[in-house]
Amino acid sequence: MAGIVGYGAHLPRHRIKVEEIAKVWGQDAESYKKGLMLREKSVPPPDMDTITLAVEAARRALKRAVVVKPSEIGAVYVGSESHPYAVKPTGTTVAEALGATPDIHCADFEFACKAGSEAMFVALSHVASGYMKYALAIAADTSQGAPGDALEFSAAAGAGAFIMGMDNLIADCLFTHSYMTDTPDFWRREHQFYPQHGGRFTGEEAYFKHTKGASNAILKKSGMQPKDFAYAVFHQPNGKFPQRVALELGFTQEQINPGWLAPTLGNTYSGASPIGLTATLDVAKPGDMIFMCSYGSGAGSDAFIWKVTDRINQVRDLAVRTKKLLDENVMYVQYGTYAKFRHKIIKND
Amino acid sequence: MTMFSARNWREYPQRYRLEAVKFKKSGKTYFPPRQVDPETGDTEREMVVLPDTGKILTYTVIRTPGPMFKDLAPYALAIAELTDGTRLMAQVTDCDVDAIKIGMEVRLEFRRVQSEGASGVLSYGYKFVPKWY
Known part of the structure; x- marks a missing residue:
């Protein structure tokens, strides 16, 4: 695998x-x-x-x-x-x-x-x-x-x-699922210094729809439930969105805590959920299941289910x-x- | 413009990967790499990768830099001795210049070293950062 x-x-x-x-x-x-x-x-x-x-x-x-x-x-x-x-x-x-x-x-x-x-x-x-x-x-x-x-x-x-x-x-990757649509919530045209966004439109129809869409689909595909995971990591454009989507999907604050970095790191854009995954692997135990779901405007989410192996204990502090x-x-x-x-x-x- | 990008490219092995040469007879390591050992005339050598930590031997603070480094002022240039004894010079970054001390432990990190204006090539290499972990 x-x-x-x-x-x-x-x-x-x-x-x-x-x-x-x-x-x-x-x-x-x-x-x-x-x-x-x-x-x-x-x-x-x-x-x-x-x-x-x-x-x-x-x-x-x-x-x-x-x-x-x-x-x-x-x-x-x-x-x-x-x-x-x-x-x-x-x-x-x-x-x-x-x-x-x-x-x-x-x-x-x-x-x-x-x-x-x-x-x-x-x-x-x-x-x-x-x-x-x-x-x-x-x-x-x-x-x-x-x-x-x-x-x-x-x-x-x-x-x-x-x-x-x-x-x-x-960590084994047990399942993946991607979910995307054409949603104009955030963009940057060529030669422009800064991106523009749709304000409140970046929420319900963009971040939450796609993150939930990918998450629910991968849970169905895997036959797993939020309680089966030790940890969960979501894209974090701020501290609030990942917390809200996690709780609404049935995950707990304890499950997201190790990878919930946005309150003091900010939004590292492409890096957000991947860096959250590194922080989660830093504390995970062999056998732990980790749920991960990214989000990118425009728009889509990639979800992954990881199973941590025994080797984590030998390498995490290298x-x-x-x-x-x-x-x-x-x-x-x-x-x-x-x-x-x-x-x-x-x-x- | 093109001359700078070609010269920069030739130095990738040392700038990007800290590749030095070790001569067979003397066992001495040279960085940047040399073709001939200046002490013995030996040309038999192997590539070695330098360690990425060391201690500052000496440094100087640049307060009026050239235009290319203006955004970084004031900054320090230091000579450090790496853990294998090799000495090299680099800029010290992520550190208040008043906090730099001789003997301070440093780590080499991959950084943008200079850029050829707003439209030219970007040049990458190593800089010293304080070794705090």
Whole structure:
């Protein structure tokens, strides 16, 4: 059975608090903290981008994979909506940095916040078909939110990486299900700096419909119920949406807690549910079942059911844990520094 | 423009993967890699990958950088000795320059090193970050 051989995450150290953003735009920080359950978010410094986050997360995945040599990786797929180049692949730089070139297939995926889970889905399919021994799927973003827009309170950065294979697994993938429709809830046209969104339309008809659609379908397909899982991870555009969808589907707060990172990480877009999965694997026990459902605007969800194997105990501490990266040694920045870091200030050449 | 991207490309093995050379006779490691051991004239060598942690031996703080690094000011350039004894120079990032000390433990991380304006090629490589985990 196909599954995860190694996993890793990477996050920036810098953070900005919701109060700091609200202060600049005359908004009420408390309403974001209570309404969307967001307290702070990660901020990538100028020398960090989707490529550098992807490389560091992938190096940790390789450390945990132990048995995998970079030259044995048959594909590197990077899902992101913030690839540093419009034309020039992210995947080749990542593969080169890992020492996995030149006998390899690289592709960059895009699908709003679902690009990472689609890279995972394709990587799993390649190893399940026997077409290659290992495939690396990375979910990475340094997401953009327009100044003063509600998105600015959540748009964050981070990466999760997964080496898929058929042996030496730390988690088997038992089922997958994807659910998508054409729903215009969030988009960015070519040459535009920032995405636009449909405000409240991003909720019921977009996030909740697709997340529930994929979740209910995979539960039916597997014959399982929410109580059969130790943990559940959902796409997290803010703290509130994943909590609400989890509770409405019949999962509990305890089940989502390890992978529910948005309140202090923000929305890492393509990275959101994959990074949540890395934090969940960090605490999972052999035999635990993990439910995962991504969401990407435009719109669709990929759902996965993972079963953790005995090997998790041998590999989890071969690289730094995600929660440690999230909680420890953070550096808070003020809005001016944040605006400089995120290239929101117009300068002369 | 194209000259920069080609030069940058030639240095990928050391910049991306910390590939150094170790000479057979002296057992010495050189980074960036060399063709000939300057001490023995030996050319028999093997590729070795450097460890990713070390300690700062010395550093200097740049407060008035060139235009390419203006957004990073002030920043430090440090020479660190890695755990295998190899010394290399890199920028120190994710760290207040006043917090940098000689002897401070650092880790090498993959970062964007420079970019050729707003439309040119992006250059990646290693930088030091404080070793906190």
